Amino acid sequence: xxxQGKVDTCQGSPGVEVxxxxxxxxxxxxxxxxxxDRIYPLKIEANKRYLVDQNNAPFFIxxxxxxxxxxxxxxxxxxxxxxxxxxxxxxxxxxxxxxHKFCKRPPMNAAGEGxxxxxxxxxxxxxxxxxxxxxxxxxxxxNSIQVLxxxxxxxxxxxxxxxxxxxxxxxxxxxxxxxRYLGKRYKDFDxxxxxxxxxxxxxxxxxxxxxxxxxxxxxxxxxxxSAHCDPEHSAVDDFAGGxxxxxxxxxxxxIVHEKLLADYSRxxxxxxxxxxxxxxxxxxxxxxxxRRQAYWAVLCGGVGHIMGNRPIWLFDPGWQAAMDLPxxxxxxxxxxxxxxxxxxxxVPDPKHEVVTSGLGEFRGLDYLAAARTxxxxxxxxxxxxxxxxxxxxxKISGSQARAWWFDPRTGKATKIGEFATSASREFTPPAxxxxxxxxxxxxxxxxxxxxx
Amino acid sequence: xxxxxxxxxxxxxxxxxxVALTLLLWLVVSLGAQAANPAYPLKISVNKRxxxxxxNVPFLYHGDTPWSLFxxxxxxxxxxxxxxxxxxGFNxxxxxxxxxxxxxxxxxxxxxxxxxxxxxxxxxPxxxxxxxxxxxxxxxxxxxxxxxxxxxLVVLAPAYLGCCxxxxxxxxxxxxxxxxxxxxRYLGNRYKDFDxxxxxxxxxxxxxxxxxxxREIALGIRDNDKxxxxxxxxxxxxxxxxMYPNExxxxxxxxxxxxLVHAMLWRDYSRxxxxxxxxxxxxxxxxxxxxxxxxxxxxxxxxRRQAYWAILCGAAGQSMGNNPIWFFGTGWQAAMDSPxxxxxxxxxxxxxxxxxxxLVPDQDHTVVTAGHGDSRSLDYLTAARTEDGGTVIAxxxxxxxxxxxxxKISGEQAKAWWFDPRIGKATSxxxxATRGPKEFTPPAxxxxxxxxxxxxxxxxxxxVPK
Numbered sequence: 001x002x003x004q005g006k007v008d009t010c011q012g013s014p015g016v017e018v019x020x021x022x023x024x025x026x027x028x029x030x031x032x033x034x035x036x037d038r039i040y041p042l043k044i045e046a047n048k049r050y051l052v053d054q055n056n057a058p059f060f061i062x063x064x065x066x067x068x069x070x071x072x073x074x075x076x077x078x079x080x081x082x083x084x085x086x087x088x089x090x091x092x093x094x095x096x097x098x099x100h101k102f103c104k105r106p107p108m109n110a111a112g113e114g115x116x117x118x119x120x121x122x123x124x125x126x127x128x129x130x131x132x133x134x135x136x137x138x139x140x141x142x143n144s145i146q147v148l149x150x151x152x153x154x155x156x157x158x159x160x161x162x163x164x165x166x167x168x169x170x171x172x173x174x175x176x177x178x179x180r181y182l183g184k185r186y187k188d189f190d191x192x193x194x195x196x197x198x199x200x201x202x203x204x205x206x207x208x209x210x211x212x213x214x215x216x217x218x219x220x221x222x223x224x225x226s227a228h229c230d231p232e233h234s235a236v237d238d239f240a241g242g243x244x245x246x247x248x249x250x251x252x253x254x255i256v257h258e259k260l261l262a263d264y265s266r267x268x269x270x271x272x273x274x275x276x277x278x279x280x281x282x283x284x285x286x287x288x289x290x291r292r293q294a295y296w297a298v299l300c301g302g303v304g305h306i307m308g309n310r311p312i313w314l315f316d317p318g319w320q321a322a323m324d325l326p327x328x329x330x331x332x333x334x335x336x337x338x339x340x341x342x343x344x345x346x347v348p349d350p351k352h353e354v355v356t357s358g359l360g361e362f363r364g365l366d367y368l369a370a371a372r373t374x375x376x377x378x379x380x381x382x383x384x385x386x387x388x389x390x391x392x393x394x395k396i397s398g399s400q401a402r403a404w405w406f407d408p409r410t411g412k413a414t415k416i417g418e419f420a421t422s423a424s425r426e427f428t429p430p431a432x433x434x435x436x437x438x439x440x441x442x443x444x445x446x447x448x449x450x451x452x
Numbered sequence: 453x454x455x456x457x458x459x460x461x462x463x464x465x466x467x468x469x470x471v472a473l474t475l476l477l478w479l480v481v482s483l484g485a486q487a488a489n490p491a492y493p494l495k496i497s498v499n500k501r502x503x504x505x506x507x508n509v510p511f512l513y514h515g516d517t518p519w520s521l522f523x524x525x526x527x528x529x530x531x532x533x534x535x536x537x538x539x540x541g542f543n544x545x546x547x548x549x550x551x552x553x554x555x556x557x558x559x560x561x562x563x564x565x566x567x568x569x570x571x572x573x574x575x576x577p578x579x580x581x582x583x584x585x586x587x588x589x590x591x592x593x594x595x596x597x598x599x600x601x602x603x604x605l606v607v608l609a610p611a612y613l614g615c616c617x618x619x620x621x622x623x624x625x626x627x628x629x630x631x632x633x634x635x636x637r638y639l640g641n642r643y644k645d646f647d648x649x650x651x652x653x654x655x656x657x658x659x660x661x662x663x664x665x666x667r668e669i670a671l672g673i674r675d676n677d678k679x680x681x682x683x684x685x686x687x688x689x690x691x692x693x694x695m696y697p698n699e700x701x702x703x704x705x706x707x708x709x710x711x712l713v714h715a716m717l718w719r720d721y722s723r724x725x726x727x728x729x730x731x732x733x734x735x736x737x738x739x740x741x742x743x744x745x746x747x748x749x750x751x752x753x754x755x756r757r758q759a760y761w762a763i764l765c766g767a768a769g770q771s772m773g774n775n776p777i778w779f780f781g782t783g784w785q786a787a788m789d790s791p792x793x794x795x796x797x798x799x800x801x802x803x804x805x806x807x808x809x810x811l812v813p814d815q816d817h818t819v820v821t822a823g824h825g826d827s828r829s830l831d832y833l834t835a836a837r838t839e840d841g842g843t844v845i846a847x848x849x850x851x852x853x854x855x856x857x858x859x860k861i862s863g864e865q866a867k868a869w870w871f872d873p874r875i876g877k878a879t880s881x882x883x884x885a886t887r888g889p890k891e892f893t894p895p896a897x898x899x900x901x902x903x904x905x906x907x908x909x910x911x912x913x914x915x916v917p918k
Contacts, residue, residue, distance in 0.1 A: 253828045284824055284825070286826055352745065359748075361754060362740065362743060362748035364830055365830045365831055
């Protein structure tokens with residue numbers, strides 16, 4: 001499954017790339033290339049609960065916020081960033097295609113190119129600017145990383161962080177034209193998901209945002225779309241019934257697991273990710289906050305999470321060192337754990353039928369989130385603080401269950417033992433802090449949690 | 453100390469009643485029965501941050517929420533309830549005049565009247581706001597007077613709107629603005645001479661389609677009663693002053709939130725112009741809407757946390773709630789001694805043993821400089837310092853080491869205490885120079901209150917009366 005940085009830059013549709021390669025020789029990295037190696041673009045799985053890659057393998061989104069990557073970094077540093085993220089298992093980054101505030105001379109990139117030849121006029125894209133953006137997206141592809149690409153980031157309400165004024169000034173026609181331009185330009189890139197809006201309700205700019213999306217889709221029918229709204233609102237709250245919204249996003253700084261469970265319970269069913277919650281280095285967020293929101297995201301039914309770190313997200317001084325802080329390391333182990341189990345089969349346990357005590361507060365920070373695969377072969381429970389928990393062992397398939405403690409700080413799994421799958425059984429973590437309890441049907445012979 | 457004393461308090465202001473009040477106070481003190489009852493009606497402090505009584509004594513709003521006290525209890529039971537609350541130091545209760553009932557008034561199709569324990573409904577004919585039933589209101593009078601005897605303020609909700617087809621919003625519309633004005637005038641006339649009341653409009657819902665009717669009730673009351681404050685209780689995540697923004701009849705604010713309580717409290721503290729606010733509702737003990745599994749209900753610690761946050765974020769007080777007390781369901785008597793109620797006893801003892809009204813929230817972390825927890829999360833530390841630097845109080849929802857800038861405390865030496873909010877017991881930590889940063893770590897797990905006093909002030913042990 002490990003993708004080794006192959007990239008295909010100008011093939012048309014799946015299956016024709018070899019011909020394209022032979023005829024025109026336009027691949028940047030002409031390594032062995034056939035459709036089995038292609039993972040992007042992602043698709044929606046038939047049961048609508050998760051995303052799959054081009055081989056229909058479930059795709060776990062381990063993301064990082066790199067809002068100013070395209071606009072803020074010279075090439076060597078962008079490569080340094082992508083390499084570090086890839087080594088930690090990140091497969092997704094969120095990036096502003098055009099940046100309004102968070103760079104040295106907004107909206108110009110490090111080479112001094114702005115996105116539009118007439119400032120703020122969406123009908124005048126600057127070829128040089130977008131050529132550099134192309135390069136960054138291709139570099140991400142070389143690192144097997146997909147880009148959640150924001151074409152029209154709106155910015156927090158009441159701030160000048162985003163493009164809402166320019167969108168309104170440009171108006172519907174130019175927004176549609178801008179969308180078409182992007183659709184034509186990026187339809188052949190594989191590693192893209194379009195993210196509309198950003199950090200606020202579209203409000204008066206709803207039509208403009210909508211037309212950018214529809215303009216893209218006129219030419220680009222290959223990529224998924226989602227959206228990023230005001231805090232405490234999910235994508236479907238603002239774009240419900242949209243003609244382009246493919247999956248949902250949870251965005252909350254409040255009681256994270258409660259919002260996640262609400263999105264899990266939505267009808268009709270839609271896959272969702274925790275697109276934003278507390279960022280490391282902001283809001284006094286603790287190490288455990290960064291971890292618990294990520295574990296909650298998956299155990300409450302989400303298909304991944306985009307972490308954030310300041311200074312990384314805007315590439316302020318110190319961002320290189322910040323890439324190895326506990327937040328990023330914790331996300332690496334989090335990804336390892338879930339990818340070592342059938343995470344896509346996990347069903348949340350909000351009624352506490354599997355873990356029956358030691359739950360913490362339902363609306364509290366110490367809330368224990370648990371989930372069980374539909375076939376009962378694996379149970380995973382995450383507790384933000386150490387405590388004794390009771391598990392209804394009969395919920396695990398087979399006659400014996402193998403139990404493990406997984407340390408979210410270090411990624412180390414410690415075997416507890418094997419136990420009969422009958423009656424209730426108590427487990428107590430070996431030390432203070434947050435822990436994940438993993439219980440497997442012993443007959444399945446699964447590797448240690450977190451092992452490849 | 454029954455009828456006559458109450459009458460005297462109610463007339464406070466005249467020379468004769470001042471004498472009577474003095475005699476009454478002397479009597480109460482000499483009998484060692486209890487501290488003097490507040491001299492109602494309340495006023496707002498000069499700095500607009502808290503309530504004071506008629507003698508300008510600061511009043512820490514310390515409330516319970518027996519919404520159905522008038523409707524669901526007999527006189528004997530109401531007295532039992534009020535006496536228990538008095539003994540625990542509660543000094544305010546929120547009560548519906550027109551009470552909730554499961555689906556009684558959800559439109560006229562299912563309309564049936566609300567009846568109190570004596571079979572009386574508020575109106576004859578039922579639901580007609582222009583025809584109040586004397587017997588129904590006479591019972592309410594009796595309960596308010598009984599509360600006055602016990603020094604308890606009654607916050608009257610004229611017509612509970614209802615969260616979910618369980619209130620009066622449809623009847624307000626059916627009666628229309630004119631009858632609502634008349635109903636307000638009736639209430640104003642009837643209760644203008646009661647001292648121990650305030651008015652609270654709404655009830656679990658935004659005014660919405662009854663915006664006009666609610667205003668008419670309020671203005672109708674004010675036509676006849678200019679002595680008492682008005683506030684409101686809207687839908688969760690809305691404060692009283694969020695509605696009717698350009699009108700002047702809402703006198704003080706309420707915070708109502710089930711989310712990040714301290715964040716909403718900060719919002720109300722930072723409002724301009726300044727208005728006093730209370731935490732009118734957050735999680736009730738033994739319930740959480742939408743969750744039937746008791747394992748998902750808030751813990752006792754949660755009930756404490758939100759209350760301590762309220763005072764330390766600058767509120768003029770707070771209100772607890774308990775299921776089954778709020779509607780007097782089975783088991784309410786035993787519930788009055790629940791851990792939540794006991795925690796409130798200790799909270800009040802702590803703050804009234806210090807100059808709580810002088811506390812200024814430490815919003816910029818100049819007093820507590822480390823160990824805050826996540827600012828947008830539920831382990832967040834809140835702290836406040838009296839204006840003169842004589843006392844610092846910090847509440848830690850979970851155990852952690854905190855750093856205090858000791859130079860923010862007045863005097864040469866500071867006396868430090870850990871106050872256990874579960875049992876109300878303070879343990880001395882020692883005396884320290886008021887210089888530089890100093891770390892403090894609670895003696896055990898869970899929530900703790902750190903109290904630091906200027907040693908030269910020789911304060912009492914935290915939680916023990918001054």
